[in-house]
Amino acid sequence: MKATIKDVAKLAGVSFKTVSRVINREPSVGDELKERVWAAAKELNYQPNISARQLRGASSFIAFIYDNPNSHYVIEMQHGLLAECRAQGYELLIHPLSAGSGDIMADLEQLLSTGHIAGLVLTPPFSENPALIDALRQRQLHFVRIVSASDDPAESEPCIYVDDYQAAFDITDYLAGLGHRRIAFLGGEDIHRSSVARRDGYLAALQQNGIAVDQALIVPGEFNFDSGAERTRRLLALQPVPTAIFAANDEIAAGALFSARIHQVAVPQELSIVGFEDSPFSRQTWPKLTTAHQPNADIAGCAASHLIASIRASRNGSPGSGTDQALPANGFRPQLVVRDSTCPAPQ
Amino acid sequence: MKATIKDVAKLAGVSFKTVSRVINREPSVGDELKERVWAAAKELNYQPNISARQLRGASSFIAFIYDNPNSHYVIEMQHGLLAECRAQGYELLIHPLSAGSGDIMADLEQLLSTGHIAGLVLTPPFSENPALIDALRQRQLHFVRIVSASDDPAESEPCIYVDDYQAAFDITDYLAGLGHRRIAFLGGEDIHRSSVARRDGYLAALQQNGIAVDQALIVPGEFNFDSGAERTRRLLALQPVPTAIFAANDEIAAGALFSARIHQVAVPQELSIVGFEDSPFSRQTWPKLTTAHQPNADIAGCAASHLIASIRASRNGSPGSGTDQALPANGFRPQLVVRDSTCPAPQ
DNA sequence: GGAAGACATGACAACGTTGTCATGACAATA
DNA sequence: TATTGTCATGACAACGTTGTCATGTCTTCC
Numbered sequence: 001m002k003a004t005i006k007d008v009a010k011l012a013g014v015s016f017k018t019v020s021r022v023i024n025r026e027p028s029v030g031d032e033l034k035e036r037v038w039a040a041a042k043e044l045n046y047q048p049n050i051s052a053r054q055l056r057g058a059s060s061f062i063a064f065i066y067d068n069p070n071s072h073y074v075i076e077m078q079h080g081l082l083a084e085c086r087a088q089g090y091e092l093l094i095h096p097l098s099a100g101s102g103d104i105m106a107d108l109e110q111l112l113s114t115g116h117i118a119g120l121v122l123t124p125p126f127s128e129n130p131a132l133i134d135a136l137r138q139r140q141l142h143f144v145r146i147v148s149a150s151d152d153p154a155e156s157e158p159c160i161y162v163d164d165y166q167a168a169f170d171i172t173d174y175l176a177g178l179g180h181r182r183i184a185f186l187g188g189e190d191i192h193r194s195s196v197a198r199r200d201g202y203l204a205a206l207q208q209n210g211i212a213v214d215q216a217l218i219v220p221g222e223f224n225f226d227s228g229a230e231r232t233r234r235l236l237a238l239q240p241v242p243t244a245i246f247a248a249n250d251e252i253a254a255g256a257l258f259s260a261r262i263h264q265v266a267v268p269q270e271l272s273i274v275g276f277e278d279s280p281f282s283r284q285t286w287p288k289l290t291t292a293h294q295p296n297a298d299i300a301g302c303a304a305s306h307l308i309a310s311i312r313a314s315r316n317g318s319p320g321s322g323t324d325q326a327l328p329a330n331g332f333r334p335q336l337v338v339r340d341s342t343c344p345a346p347q
Numbered sequence: 348m349k350a351t352i353k354d355v356a357k358l359a360g361v362s363f364k365t366v367s368r369v370i371n372r373e374p375s376v377g378d379e380l381k382e383r384v385w386a387a388a389k390e391l392n393y394q395p396n397i398s399a400r401q402l403r404g405a406s407s408f409i410a411f412i413y414d415n416p417n418s419h420y421v422i423e424m425q426h427g428l429l430a431e432c433r434a435q436g437y438e439l440l441i442h443p444l445s446a447g448s449g450d451i452m453a454d455l456e457q458l459l460s461t462g463h464i465a466g467l468v469l470t471p472p473f474s475e476n477p478a479l480i481d482a483l484r485q486r487q488l489h490f491v492r493i494v495s496a497s498d499d500p501a502e503s504e505p506c507i508y509v510d511d512y513q514a515a516f517d518i519t520d521y522l523a524g525l526g527h528r529r530i531a532f533l534g535g536e537d538i539h540r541s542s543v544a545r546r547d548g549y550l551a552a553l554q555q556n557g558i559a560v561d562q563a564l565i566v567p568g569e570f571n572f573d574s575g576a577e578r579t580r581r582l583l584a585l586q587p588v589p590t591a592i593f594a595a596n597d598e599i600a601a602g603a604l605f606s607a608r609i610h611q612v613a614v615p616q617e618l619s620i621v622g623f624e625d626s627p628f629s630r631q632t633w634p635k636l637t638t639a640h641q642p643n644a645d646i647a648g649c650a651a652s653h654l655i656a657s658i659r660a661s662r663n664g665s666p667g668s669g670t671d672q673a674l675p676a677n678g679f680r681p682q683l684v685v686r687d688s689t690c691p692a693p694q
Numbered sequence: 695g696g697a698a699g700a701c702a703t704g705a706c707a708a709c710g711t712t713g714t715c716a717t718g719a720c721a722a723t724a
Numbered sequence: 725t726a727t728t729g730t731c732a733t734g735a736c737a738a739c740g741t742t743g744t745c746a747t748g749t750c751t752t753c754c
Contacts, residue, residue, distance in 0.1 A: 004740055015704045020742060028702060050463065051401035052740030055709045068426075071627070075418035079443065094441060096426065116398065225631045254631045261633045280418070281628045284572045284601045286608040351710055362734045367712060375732060399710035402739045 003044035012040035023048060023089065025312060048089050059118040062090050062304060063111060066123045067099045069224070072279045073296055080300030081121060088308050090118065099125050099191075105135050112141070119143055119307045121300070125191045142314065144307035146299060148193035149331065158306035160299055160330050164194045167292045167334035168201025169208075171246055171274050174336055176209035179345035180244040180272060183211070184235050186256065188223035188248045195223070198248045198276065217242055221252070228255025236263050236271075243271060243345045250275035250282045253289055257341070272342040276334070287340035294334045302328045350391035359387035370395060401463055408463045409437050409651060412455070413470045414446045416571070419626045420643055427647030428468060437465065437655060446472050446538070452482050459488070466490055466654045468647070472538045491654040493646060495540040496678070505653035507646055507677045511541045514639045514681035515548025518593055518621050521683055523556035526692035527591040527619060530558070531582050533603065535570035535595045542570070545595050545623065564589055568599070575602025583610050583618075590618060590692045597622035597629045600636055604688070619689040623681070634687035641681045649675045 005023070009016035014033060021029050022037040023046075029037075040046075053060050062085050066074050078094065085092045095111055097104055104126070111117060119142035126132055127145035136143055142157075149163040175183050185202045188195040199218065206213055216238060221227040228247055232255065235242055247253035253275030260267050267273055267287060275282055275291035282289035309327055352370070356363035361380055368376050369384040370393075376384075387393075397407055409432050413421050425441065432439045442458055444451055451473070458464060466489035473479055474492035483490055484504075496510040522530050532549045535542040546565065553560055563585060568574040575594055579602060582589055594600035600622030607614050614620055614634060622629055622638035629636035656674055 006740080016740090017704060017706095017742085018702090021703085024742085028700095030702065033703085045457065047457065049402070049740050051398040052709090053742075054398035055396070055402055055711085055740080056742045057709070071419045071422040074422060078441065079415075082441070082443070091440065093438065094425065094429070096429070251631070254628075258631065258633050281601075281631070284598070284605065284628070285632075286605050353710080363710090364712085364734060364736095365732090368733090377732065380732085396710050399739090400712080402710080402741090403712045 002049075003046045004049070005046070007044055008037065008040045008046050011044060012036045050091060054116055059116045060090050061093045061116045062119050062121060062307065063093045063095050063117050064121045064123075065095050065097060065108075065126050067125060068096050072281075073277070076296035077123065077300040080297030080302075081304050083297075084301040084304035084308075088304070090304075090308060093117070097126065104129075104132060108132075108136075112139070117141075118311050121303050121307060122146065124148070124194060125189075128191070128193045142307060142311045144303045144310070146303055148197040158303075158310050158330070160303045160306065161332070162194070162294065162299065163331060163333040164197035165201040165204075167276070167336070168198035168246070169205045170201075170336050171276070171292055172202045172205035173209065174338075175244045175246065175272060175274065175342070176205060176211060178244075178272065178342065181211055181345070182214070182217065182240060182242040183244045183246060184217040184219065184242040186228055186231050186245060186247045186252050187218070187220055188252070190220070192223065195248050198246075202246055223249050223251060225251050225255040225258070228252030229259045230255070232256040232259035233263070236260070236265060241271075244342070245271065245273045247273065247275050250277045250279045250289060250291055253291070253341075254281065254285055257285055257289070268341050268343040270346060272345070274342060278334075278337055283339070285341075290339045290342040291337055292334040293337045295332065299332050302330060302332075306330060349396075350393045351396070352393070354391055355384065355387045355393050358391060359383045407437050407465055408440050409466050409468060409654065410440045410442050410458060410464050411468045411470075412442050412444060412473050414472060415443050419628075420624065423643035424470065424647040427644030427649075428651050430644075431648040431651035431655075437651075440464070444473065451476075451479060455479075455483075459486070464488075466658050468650050468654060469493065471495070471541060472536075475538070475540045489654060489658045491650045491657070493650055495544040505650075505657050505677070507650045507653065508679070509541070509641065509646065510678060510680040511544035512548040512551075514623070514683070515545035515593070516552045517548075517683050518623070518639055519549045519552030520556065521685075522591045522593065522619060522621065522689070523552060523558060525591075525619065525689065528558055528692070529561070529564065529587060529589040530591045530593060531564040531566065531589040533566055533568060533575055533578050533592060533594045533599045535568070535599070537567070539570065542595050545593075549593055570596050570598060572598050572602040572605070575599030576606045577602070579603040579606035580610070583607070583612060588618075591689070592618065592620045594620065594622050597624045597626045597636060597638055600638070600688075601628065601632055604632055604636070615688050615690040617693060619692070621689060625681075625684055630686070632688075637686045637689040638684055639681040640684045642679060646679050649677060649679075653677060 005019050006016045009019045012019065014037065018029060018033060019037050022034050050060050064078065064081055082092050097107060122143055122145045124147065127147050144158045144160065146160045149161040149165055172183060185199055187199050190196055203213060219231045219235065221231050228251065232245065245256050247256055253273050256273050257267060260271055265271050275289045278291045278293035282291045306327055352366050353363045356366045359366065361384060365376060365380060366384050369381050401407065411425065411428055429439050444454055469490055469492045471494065474494050491505045491507065493507045496508040496512055519530060532546055534546050537543055550560060566578045566582065568578050575598065579592065592603050594603050600620050603620050604614060607618055612618050622636045625638045625640035629638045653674055
């Protein structure tokens with residue numbers, strides 16, 4: 001039926017232990033053997049038996065911890081994670097949590113108590129929750145965090161940085177370049193560092209372009225449509241009215257678009273709107289949204305790859321598995337995508 | 348750390364095999380021993396090790412098979428499945444597939460070859476692919492299908508029905524009730540039965556309302572934004588122009604909305620548009636979409652519950668587990684949600 | 695040139711469980 | 725009473741993997 005490690009060993013003409021070593025990327029296997037084993041494994045379509053592996057102690061599930069909403073983000077992440085995990089012989093367990101409910105750690109305990117979890121992939125806001133991170137650290141768990149680059153980078157665990165600051169700077173600078181001077185910023189919840197980082201990038205770009213900060217144009221709120229719509233309603237009542245809105249994500253931007261439409265403000269002629277994330281529906285609004293593209297699947301794949309490397313490193317004793325194979329860079333910078341919701345400032 | 352079967356055996360003063368027998372409710376264990384073993388198990392808070400058990404044969408994973416796109420649908424399904432699976436002691440494995448690529452079965456083989464999969468949850472279009480279903484049936488696998496009610500209901504496996512036909516009838520009847528006579532239908536790919544069923548419901552409602560079918564108003568295409576936009580562009584060039592569009596899902600509807608906007612056709616005053624699915628963005632368009640709400644999480648939970656029941660029934664030999672516990676009804680009918688994209692026909 | 699280390703590989707046990715068979719006790723039958 | 729059958733229980737192997745240790749080979753350094 002299904003090929004076992006022994007079948008592979010037989011075909012490759014080595015001991016089954018050597019196959020185990022190759023599969024787990026342990027150092028100190030000859031190159032020729034390595035190749036023979038991989039070839040044999042491929043030919044037999046070998047997949048390690050997770051149960052057996054777990055039984056022996058090494059758990060081989062990666063748990064993906066995420067907050068409920070924001071479905072396209074989650075789906076893209078899942079795809080990236082799945083691809084990388086499968087490629088490396090791990091399975092993915094998805095574990096949505098509600099950021100609101102207080103007993104996050106209790107919920108996680110239960111997940112971990114099964115003893116099958118080799119590591120965790122954390123997304124905001126969990127990846128930026130110091131109490132949670134500390135608890136995980138004390139339990140000596142492997143995890144990787146996907147965070148905003150503004151976060152303190154001096155960590156022992158692997159960490160993937162998304163440079164929200166720079167991307168926000170790029171966006172705001174682009175708007176300023178179009179002649180906009182009254183640029184509003186609609187943030188998200190501040191427990192998401194990305195919201196803070198995007199605001200900081202926005203502020204830096206204003207300064208660089210010699211634009212004075214107007215606190216009335218910086219409206220705190222939530223990462224969702226309704227919050228975007230409501231805040232835009234208030235912005236449009238200001239005198240003088242802003243000529244551009246930088247929304248901290250596409251959902252907020254969609255809400256802004258909606259409100260502009262209600263109040264018969266022409267986008268982009270009278271009001272430019274920029275989102276963030278390049279979610280699918282940013283291409284399905286009218287006008288199509290200018291936004292910053294975030295390669296979520298790649299980010300997730302990178303996270304998985306770093307996490308697995310860290311798990312393996314700790315298994316083979318810490319010594320320099322450095323040469324094993326190059327890990328992808330752990331920094332990402334979302335790229336501005338110009339569509340139809342922005343244009344030069346009126347007059 | 349965790350108590351094993353041997354610890355229990357030691358405490359109860361029996362062989363570990365006897366404990367195994369008691370735990371698995373095998374017959375032929377003395378009553379006194381049975382009690383001693385249960386007491387010991389309880390005292391040590393014994394939980395069988397799933398990995399070890401799987402290694403020996405029994406599997407306890409449910410795999411969720413779905414097509415890539417349509418992310419909110421997938422996420423909602425996942426949540427429903429997770430809740431039910433966890434509650435029943437199973438774990439969920441997600442497995443996206445590309446409906447386009449030819450070797451679906453080959454991909455599945457690989458998943459199944461691990462031997463950890465107790466059953467499959469299939470969504471369209473996989474749940475409606477006869478070749479695939481046949482292959483699964485021959486492999487004697489447990490699975491549950493989520494399909495359109497138009498599907499042939501005489502099956503041996505559990506099946507969850509979504510009554511697309513009736514929901515589409517409701518929508519079309521509602522439009523007719525608003526005085527619309529030229530109602531267009533924008534379908535999806537016909538390998539999705541739901542597309543066919545929705546068209547059939549549309550046709551039936553036209554007939555009931557004494558409206559002649561105009562083939563020019565029934566435009567085949569795909570379940571996505573671009574296809575909706577393109578087809579609407581063509582519809583708007585017709586003479587006389589349709590006064591309402593029934594789109595087979597929200598994405599198509601969003602495309603229709605986009606095209607109407609481009610061609611400066613007022614929605615809903617000149618053109619009513621209805622979607623299907625009630626995806627989050629149907630509340631974030633302008634105007635907000637009238638659509639049919641589909642309780643995806645509930646549907647998924649129901650599917651999991653039926654699947655697990657079927658798995659358990661086959662394990663304990665087939666005999667009458669009928670009284671075990673009531674299963675939820677396996678039929679769902681999406682409900683019309685009226686928002687702002689529809690109104691009485693002009694004139 | 696010989697000793698000491700580094701490296702590559704293999705033999706074997708162990709993980710916790712269930713299936714198979716063997717054992718012994720006791721009851722039922724001839 | 726001797727024989728067979730049934731029942732309760734236990735000993736042991738097996739599942740597929742990884743960790744530990746042992747073995748052998750090839751460098752390197754004095």
